[in-house]
Amino acid sequence: MRKKYSSGIKSKVAIEAIKGDKTIAEISSSFEVHRDQVQKWKKTA
Numbered sequence: 001m002r003k004k005y006s007s008g009i010k011s012k013v014a015i016e017a018i019k020g021d022k023t024i025a026e027i028s029s030s031f032e033v034h035r036d037q038v039q040k041w042k043k044t045a
Contacts, residue, residue, distance in 0.1 A: 005033070013038055014045035 009031065016027045017038055028035040 009033075010041050011045070014041045017042035018045060 013027060013031050013033060016022060016031075017024065022030075024035050024038050027033075028038050031038075
């Protein structure tokens with residue numbers, strides 16, 4: 001079953017990715033989200 005994420009989490013992840021202070025791997029690990037999902041949310045932000 002797929003995990004559903006709130007828009008708040010998606011926004012936080014996208015902002016972190018856009019900032020560029022952390023790597024995608026670090027962000028995905030800290031938010032427990034797959035790195036491909038981080039990339040996708042970053043593109044749609």
